[in-house]
Amino acid sequence: MGTAIRIDERSAQDGECCGRASEARGDAYEWFVDHAKQCGRMTSGHHNLNFLMPILHGDLAEQLGHLPNSPVKVRVPIHDALQVVPRTWRHEARLLFALQDCVPNVPALLKGGRASSVHVYVDGVTLSTVCPPEKWVDDVYIQALTDLFGVLAQVRREDLPPLPLRWPRTGDSSGYLRRLARLTDACVRRPNWGRFGTLLASLGVPPNTMRAYAERVPGMQPRPYALLHTDLHRDNLIVTGDPARPLFFLDWELASYGDPLHDLATHLVRMRYPDDQQSDVIEAWRDVMHSVRPEAATGLDTDLPRYIAFEHAQSVYPDVMRAATRLLGDLDVNNLDTQVGAVRHALLKAQKPLGLRPVDGRKEIRAALLDWRRDQMRIRGGREALRKWRRGRF
Ligand SMILES: Nc1ncnc2c1ncn2[C@@H]1O[C@H](COP(=O)(O)OP(=O)(O)O)[C@@H](O)[C@H]1O
Numbered sequence: 451m452g453t454a455i456r457i458d459e460r461s462a463q464d465g466e467c468c469g470r471a472s473e474a475r476g477d478a479y480e481w482f483v484d485h486a487k488q489c490g491r492m493t494s495g496h497h498n499l500n501f502l503m504p505i506l507h508g509d510l511a512e513q514l515g516h517l518p519n520s521p522v523k524v525r526v527p528i529h530d531a532l533q534v535v536p537r538t539w540r541h542e543a544r545l546l547f548a549l550q551d552c553v554p555n556v557p558a559l560l561k562g563g564r565a566s567s568v569h570v571y572v573d574g575v576t577l578s579t580v581c582p583p584e585k586w587v588d589d590v591y592i593q594a595l596t597d598l599f600g601v602l603a604q605v606r607r608e609d610l611p612p613l614p615l616r617w618p619r620t621g622d623s624s625g626y627l628r629r630l631a632r633l634t635d636a637c638v639r640r641p642n643w644g645r646f647g648t649l650l651a652s653l654g655v656p657p658n659t660m661r662a663y664a665e666r667v668p669g670m671q672p673r674p675y676a677l678l679h680t681d682l683h684r685d686n687l688i689v690t691g692d693p694a695r696p697l698f699f700l701d702w703e704l705a706s707y708g709d710p711l712h713d714l715a716t717h718l719v720r721m722r723y724p725d726d727q728q729s730d731v732i733e734a735w736r737d738v739m740h741s742v743r744p745e746a747a748t749g750l751d752t753d754l755p756r757y758i759a760f761e762h763a764q765s766v767y768p769d770v771m772r773a774a775t776r777l778l779g780d781l782d783v784n785n786l787d788t789q790v791g792a793v794r795h796a797l798l799k800a801q802k803p804l805g806l807r808p809v810d811g812r813k814e815i816r817a818a819l820l821d822w823r824r825d826q827m828r829i830r831g832g833r834e835a836l837r838k839w840r841r842g843r844f
């Protein structure tokens with residue numbers, strides 16, 4: 451999750467930074483990225499390191515077609531990040547290029563590549579800073595969010611980067627949910643099973659769980675596919691203070707093309723609205739869809755709960771794996787308690803949709819996590835010893 455940073459709070463460090471940025475040698479872009487990695491103010495999510503730089507210097511600004519001396523963000527993927535979500539498009543930058551002309555209030559991409567990208571920095575704070583989870587979200591922001599959903603429903607497939615092979619066809623709502631479940635199994639559960647399989651199995655999540663879920667996906671009403679963000683939570687929304695465009699929408703890495711109810715479901719779960727606001731948001735979404743693409747709201751009352759259930763089901767993998775990896779390193783009792791709580795919460799949420807009979811006692815969960823940690827520390831120690839031995843030999 452990101453931290454909110456106001457660009458004007460960073461001036462002390464930035465003066466020095468920008469002094470040196472004008473001394474760029476060699477390839478100006480590569481130099482700037484290296485410089486940002488050293489001197490930029492870092493915020494990190496689960497998949498990227500973001501380095502915020504208050505000024506993009508004259509020559510490079512001109513090269514990238516941006517206003518000189520204005521703030522930018524350098525985004526660098528974390529290479530050994532846990533793979534916890536399937537991705538429809540491998541490179542966010544390609545999608546961002548496509549969105550520049552058809553979706554408003556997305557930070558402009560100045561340059562994008564595999565190793566790094568540079569985006570315009572939007573001055574403001576994340577919504578989570580002014581309105582933390584469980585707090586009532588102002589109507590102005592709900593309007594901005596539902597307007598975004600309306601725009602996304604009208605983006606044409608041909609304006610997007612190509613989809614993976616054998617992507618289900620628009621209108622095939624069950625096919626889309628089935629594809630999501632199969633991708634979760636193939637791209638999240640399977641590659642991580644070698645490392646986390648014993649832990650998941652000992653918590654009551656056997657290896658065939660998600661595949662079995664995919665086979666049980668029920669028939670659903672047809673809805674036309676739309677561009678989906680799928681990760682609209684309070685840390686990915688920048689509050690600008692400008693009434694004409696109150697929110698900017700960040701972080702399009704998990705974007706996809708499919709059933710619009712999937713986007714609404716991930717949004718409702720990840721935003722953590724207060725209970726009595728959630729139904730207002732659903733109605734606001736329905737109203738917008740009725741005016742731009744009425745068929746998108748077909749079957750909402752029966753099918754939205756299915757996507758919400760899937761969101762809880764799939765998150766058992768990231769939630770358990772992240773909690774476990776947070777225990778590597780020094781063992782701290784408070785941290786252990788927090789991670790036991792996180793695992794228990796994830797298991798209870800996933801229990802019904804996945805048909806699990808999970809371990810739910812805190813004591814058993816703690817024991818499973820500690821067993822896993824002990825094995826991992828042993829493997830780590832073994833690797834370290836091997837490395838030392840090799841160094842001594844050659
Ligand atoms: N263009 C931007 N304008 C303002 N703040 C930004 C911008 N991009 C990122 N941030 C800050 O960095 C954090 C992480 O950025 P994000 O794009 O969500 O990456 P991640 O993949 O790491 O979650 C955000 O929560 C926000 O605080």
Ligand SMILES: [Mg+2]
Nearest residue numbers: 495685686701
């Ligand atoms: Mg983010």
